[in-house]
Amino acid sequence: MKITYKGDYALKAVLALSVRYGTGVVTIHELASEADIPLKFLEQVLLELKRGGFVESKRGKIGGYLLAKHPAEIKVGDVVRFVDGPIEPITCVEKKYSGCRDIYKCAFRGIWQDVSKAISGIIDNVTFEDLARQIKKRQEAFSYSI
Template identity: 35%
Template structure:
Protein backbone atom coordinates (compact mmCIF):
# COMPACT_ATOMS: atom_id res chain seq x y z
CA UNK A 1 0.00 0.00 0.00
CA UNK A 2 1.33 3.36 -0.96
CA UNK A 3 -0.15 6.44 0.70
CA UNK A 4 -1.16 8.91 -2.02
CA UNK A 5 -1.16 12.70 -1.88
CA UNK A 6 -4.73 12.47 -0.55
CA UNK A 7 -3.51 10.81 2.64
CA UNK A 8 -0.34 12.87 2.95
CA UNK A 9 -2.00 16.24 2.33
CA UNK A 10 -4.96 15.27 4.49
CA UNK A 11 -2.54 14.58 7.33
CA UNK A 12 -0.98 17.99 6.67
CA UNK A 13 -4.39 19.70 6.96
CA UNK A 14 -5.15 17.90 10.20
CA UNK A 15 -1.74 18.65 11.70
CA UNK A 16 -2.17 22.35 10.87
CA UNK A 17 -5.58 22.35 12.56
CA UNK A 18 -4.14 20.50 15.55
CA UNK A 19 -1.36 23.08 15.87
CA UNK A 20 -3.98 25.85 16.05
CA UNK A 21 -6.45 23.86 18.18
CA UNK A 22 -8.38 26.14 20.51
CA UNK A 23 -7.29 29.31 18.69
CA UNK A 24 -10.23 29.52 16.28
CA UNK A 25 -10.81 28.54 12.68
CA UNK A 26 -7.97 28.11 10.18
CA UNK A 27 -8.54 28.85 6.50
CA UNK A 28 -7.55 26.37 3.84
CA UNK A 29 -5.91 29.27 2.02
CA UNK A 30 -3.48 29.79 4.90
CA UNK A 31 -2.73 26.04 5.08
CA UNK A 32 -2.18 25.92 1.31
CA UNK A 33 0.16 28.92 1.39
CA UNK A 34 2.18 27.66 4.37
CA UNK A 35 2.67 24.24 2.79
CA UNK A 36 2.84 25.31 -0.87
CA UNK A 37 -0.18 23.18 -1.79
CA UNK A 38 -3.21 23.75 -4.01
CA UNK A 39 -6.09 25.29 -2.08
CA UNK A 40 -8.53 23.71 -4.53
CA UNK A 41 -7.10 20.25 -3.83
CA UNK A 42 -7.28 20.82 -0.06
CA UNK A 43 -10.97 21.74 -0.45
CA UNK A 44 -11.56 18.33 -2.03
CA UNK A 45 -9.77 16.59 0.85
CA UNK A 46 -11.43 18.44 3.72
CA UNK A 47 -14.96 17.44 2.60
CA UNK A 48 -14.63 13.74 3.55
CA UNK A 49 -12.90 14.73 6.81
CA UNK A 50 -15.85 17.01 7.59
CA UNK A 51 -18.39 14.33 6.59
CA UNK A 52 -16.63 11.85 8.88
CA UNK A 53 -16.92 14.29 11.79
CA UNK A 54 -13.21 14.99 12.27
CA UNK A 55 -13.44 18.67 11.35
CA UNK A 56 -16.09 21.38 11.52
CA UNK A 57 -16.43 24.26 9.11
CA UNK A 58 -17.01 27.76 10.41
CA UNK A 59 -18.61 30.23 8.01
CA UNK A 60 -18.00 33.93 7.77
CA UNK A 61 -15.24 36.42 7.10
CA UNK A 62 -13.03 34.87 9.77
CA UNK A 63 -14.19 31.33 9.08
CA UNK A 64 -12.29 28.22 8.25
CA UNK A 65 -11.95 24.80 9.81
CA UNK A 66 -11.41 23.47 13.32
CA UNK A 67 -10.91 19.99 14.70
CA UNK A 68 -14.10 18.51 16.12
CA UNK A 69 -12.09 16.62 18.78
CA UNK A 70 -8.89 17.24 20.68
CA UNK A 71 -5.67 16.32 18.83
CA UNK A 72 -5.12 13.48 21.32
CA UNK A 73 -8.38 11.85 20.19
CA UNK A 74 -7.68 11.72 16.43
CA UNK A 75 -5.25 9.16 15.05
CA UNK A 76 -3.33 9.03 11.81
CA UNK A 77 -5.28 5.83 11.12
CA UNK A 78 -8.59 7.71 11.31
CA UNK A 79 -7.40 10.19 8.70
CA UNK A 80 -5.74 7.71 6.35
CA UNK A 81 -8.75 5.36 6.32
CA UNK A 82 -11.14 8.22 5.51
CA UNK A 83 -9.03 9.50 2.64
CA UNK A 84 -7.39 6.31 1.34
CA UNK A 85 -9.84 3.57 2.27
CA UNK A 86 -8.94 0.33 4.04
CA UNK A 87 -5.31 -0.29 4.94
CA UNK A 88 -4.15 -3.27 2.92
CA UNK A 89 -0.84 -4.01 1.20
CA UNK A 90 -2.47 -6.46 -1.27
CA UNK A 91 -5.89 -7.76 -2.29
CA UNK A 92 -6.25 -10.78 0.02
CA UNK A 93 -8.93 -12.45 -2.11
CA UNK A 94 -6.34 -12.99 -4.84
CA UNK A 95 -3.88 -14.81 -2.55
CA UNK A 96 -4.14 -18.60 -2.58
CA UNK A 97 -0.98 -19.40 -0.62
CA UNK A 98 -1.81 -19.44 3.15
CA UNK A 99 1.78 -18.54 4.14
CA UNK A 100 1.84 -15.45 1.94
CA UNK A 101 -1.69 -14.52 2.97
CA UNK A 102 -0.60 -14.65 6.62
CA UNK A 103 2.40 -12.45 5.82
CA UNK A 104 0.20 -9.82 4.14
CA UNK A 105 -2.21 -9.90 7.10
CA UNK A 106 0.63 -9.40 9.57
CA UNK A 107 1.99 -6.49 7.51
CA UNK A 108 -1.48 -4.91 7.35
CA UNK A 109 -1.96 -5.34 11.09
CA UNK A 110 1.47 -3.86 11.87
CA UNK A 111 0.77 -0.79 9.76
CA UNK A 112 -2.63 -0.40 11.45
CA UNK A 113 -1.04 -0.58 14.91
CA UNK A 114 1.39 2.26 14.08
CA UNK A 115 -1.29 4.44 12.48
CA UNK A 116 -3.84 3.79 15.22
CA UNK A 117 -1.35 4.51 18.01
CA UNK A 118 -0.12 7.79 16.52
CA UNK A 119 -2.31 10.76 17.37
CA UNK A 120 -2.27 14.26 15.90
CA UNK A 121 -0.85 15.41 19.23
CA UNK A 122 2.04 12.96 18.80
CA UNK A 123 2.72 14.25 15.30
CA UNK A 124 2.71 17.96 16.16
CA UNK A 125 4.84 17.41 19.27
CA UNK A 126 7.31 15.09 17.53
CA UNK A 127 10.97 15.66 18.20
CA UNK A 128 13.55 13.46 16.56
CA UNK A 129 16.39 12.02 18.61
CA UNK A 130 18.84 14.37 16.88
CA UNK A 131 16.69 17.41 17.73
CA UNK A 132 16.55 16.42 21.39
CA UNK A 133 20.31 15.92 21.52
CA UNK A 134 20.97 19.37 20.08
CA UNK A 135 19.28 20.95 23.11
CA UNK A 136 20.99 18.75 25.68
CA UNK A 137 23.35 20.56 27.99
CA UNK A 138 26.10 18.66 29.76
CA UNK A 139 27.77 19.86 32.92
Protein backbone atom coordinates (compact mmCIF):
# COMPACT_ATOMS: atom_id res chain seq x y z
CA MET A 1 0.00 0.00 0.00
CA LYS A 2 1.34 3.32 -1.05
CA ILE A 3 -0.47 6.62 -0.90
CA THR A 4 0.68 8.66 -3.89
CA TYR A 5 0.34 12.39 -4.24
CA LYS A 6 -2.70 11.76 -6.36
CA GLY A 7 -4.26 9.72 -3.58
CA ASP A 8 -3.32 12.30 -1.01
CA TYR A 9 -4.85 15.08 -3.09
CA ALA A 10 -8.00 13.07 -3.66
CA LEU A 11 -8.43 12.47 0.06
CA LYS A 12 -7.90 16.12 0.89
CA ALA A 13 -10.33 17.23 -1.81
CA VAL A 14 -13.02 14.85 -0.61
CA LEU A 15 -12.45 15.99 2.96
CA ALA A 16 -12.70 19.66 1.98
CA LEU A 17 -15.97 18.92 0.22
CA SER A 18 -17.16 16.93 3.22
CA VAL A 19 -16.58 19.85 5.56
CA ARG A 20 -18.69 22.01 3.25
CA TYR A 21 -21.31 19.36 2.59
CA GLY A 22 -24.74 20.91 2.03
CA THR A 23 -23.45 24.39 1.28
CA GLY A 24 -23.38 24.27 -2.53
CA VAL A 25 -20.51 23.94 -4.95
CA VAL A 26 -16.82 24.69 -4.55
CA THR A 27 -14.57 25.57 -7.49
CA ILE A 28 -11.42 23.69 -8.36
CA HIS A 29 -9.57 26.92 -7.81
CA GLU A 30 -10.77 27.22 -4.22
CA LEU A 31 -9.98 23.60 -3.47
CA ALA A 32 -6.55 23.89 -5.03
CA SER A 33 -5.49 26.94 -3.09
CA GLU A 34 -7.06 25.71 0.15
CA ALA A 35 -5.21 22.42 0.04
CA ASP A 36 -2.14 23.69 -1.81
CA ILE A 37 -2.55 21.37 -4.78
CA PRO A 38 -1.40 22.13 -8.37
CA LEU A 39 -4.56 23.29 -10.12
CA LYS A 40 -4.22 21.30 -13.32
CA PHE A 41 -3.39 18.15 -11.44
CA LEU A 42 -6.40 18.58 -9.18
CA GLU A 43 -8.60 18.92 -12.26
CA GLN A 44 -7.66 15.41 -13.28
CA VAL A 45 -8.09 14.04 -9.80
CA LEU A 46 -11.57 15.53 -9.50
CA LEU A 47 -12.59 14.16 -12.90
CA GLU A 48 -11.48 10.75 -11.73
CA LEU A 49 -13.39 11.11 -8.46
CA LYS A 50 -16.42 12.09 -10.50
CA ARG A 51 -16.18 8.97 -12.63
CA GLY A 52 -15.88 7.01 -9.42
CA GLY A 53 -19.13 8.46 -8.14
CA PHE A 54 -17.60 10.31 -5.24
CA VAL A 55 -18.27 13.85 -6.41
CA GLU A 56 -20.58 15.67 -8.77
CA SER A 57 -19.92 18.77 -10.80
CA LYS A 58 -21.83 21.69 -12.12
CA ARG A 59 -20.50 23.39 -15.23
CA GLY A 60 -20.84 26.95 -16.34
CA LYS A 61 -20.28 30.21 -14.65
CA ILE A 62 -21.44 29.34 -11.14
CA GLY A 63 -20.05 25.87 -11.47
CA GLY A 64 -17.96 23.79 -9.14
CA TYR A 65 -17.82 20.50 -7.32
CA LEU A 66 -19.81 18.95 -4.53
CA LEU A 67 -19.96 15.59 -2.81
CA ALA A 68 -22.14 12.99 -4.56
CA LYS A 69 -23.10 11.25 -1.31
CA HIS A 70 -23.33 12.02 2.37
CA PRO A 71 -19.88 12.09 4.01
CA ALA A 72 -20.99 9.30 6.32
CA GLU A 73 -21.31 7.06 3.30
CA ILE A 74 -17.75 7.54 2.09
CA LYS A 75 -14.97 5.61 3.80
CA VAL A 76 -11.34 6.58 3.56
CA GLY A 77 -10.69 3.11 2.17
CA ASP A 78 -13.10 3.67 -0.72
CA VAL A 79 -11.19 6.68 -1.98
CA VAL A 80 -7.77 5.12 -1.41
CA ARG A 81 -8.64 1.93 -3.29
CA PHE A 82 -10.28 3.81 -6.13
CA VAL A 83 -7.46 6.26 -6.69
CA ASP A 84 -4.33 4.38 -5.67
CA GLY A 85 -5.44 0.84 -6.36
CA PRO A 86 -5.54 -2.26 -4.14
CA ILE A 87 -4.14 -1.88 -0.65
CA GLU A 88 -2.55 -5.32 -0.71
CA PRO A 89 1.23 -5.08 -0.19
CA ILE A 90 1.94 -7.70 -2.85
CA THR A 91 0.10 -9.00 -5.89
CA CYS A 92 -0.28 -12.56 -4.71
CA VAL A 93 -2.79 -11.53 -2.04
CA GLU A 94 -5.20 -9.75 -4.35
CA LYS A 95 -8.44 -11.55 -5.01
CA LYS A 96 -8.18 -12.80 -8.56
CA TYR A 97 -4.59 -13.97 -8.23
CA SER A 98 -3.83 -17.56 -9.11
CA GLY A 99 -0.07 -17.30 -9.66
CA CYS A 100 2.06 -19.15 -7.11
CA ARG A 101 2.70 -22.48 -8.73
CA ASP A 102 3.11 -24.16 -5.37
CA ILE A 103 1.02 -22.06 -3.08
CA TYR A 104 1.73 -24.29 -0.09
CA LYS A 105 5.29 -23.11 -0.22
CA CYS A 106 4.47 -19.46 -0.07
CA ALA A 107 5.03 -19.03 3.63
CA PHE A 108 4.54 -15.29 3.42
CA ARG A 109 1.08 -15.24 1.93
CA GLY A 110 -0.59 -15.50 5.32
CA ILE A 111 1.39 -12.54 6.55
CA TRP A 112 0.39 -10.35 3.62
CA GLN A 113 -3.20 -11.37 4.08
CA ASP A 114 -3.03 -10.36 7.72
CA VAL A 115 -1.49 -7.05 6.74
CA SER A 116 -4.24 -6.43 4.20
CA LYS A 117 -6.93 -7.19 6.75
CA ALA A 118 -5.31 -4.92 9.31
CA ILE A 119 -5.13 -2.04 6.86
CA SER A 120 -8.72 -2.56 5.79
CA GLY A 121 -9.78 -2.68 9.42
CA ILE A 122 -8.45 0.83 9.81
CA ILE A 123 -9.23 2.66 6.59
CA ASP A 124 -12.67 1.11 6.22
CA ASN A 125 -13.68 2.24 9.68
CA VAL A 126 -13.22 5.95 9.19
CA THR A 127 -15.76 7.91 7.19
CA PHE A 128 -15.40 11.43 5.91
CA GLU A 129 -18.11 12.46 8.33
CA ASP A 130 -15.79 11.46 11.16
CA LEU A 131 -12.93 13.44 9.69
CA ALA A 132 -15.08 16.46 8.87
CA ARG A 133 -16.35 16.53 12.43
CA GLN A 134 -12.78 16.55 13.74
CA ILE A 135 -11.88 19.44 11.45
CA LYS A 136 -14.93 21.44 12.49
CA LYS A 137 -14.15 20.91 16.16
CA ARG A 138 -10.65 22.20 15.69
CA GLN A 139 -11.91 25.20 13.81
CA GLU A 140 -14.32 26.02 16.67
CA ALA A 141 -11.65 25.58 19.28
CA PHE A 142 -9.43 27.87 17.28
CA SER A 143 -12.02 30.64 16.95
CA TYR A 144 -12.80 30.49 20.69
CA SER A 145 -9.15 30.95 21.51
CA ILE A 146 -8.91 34.29 19.76
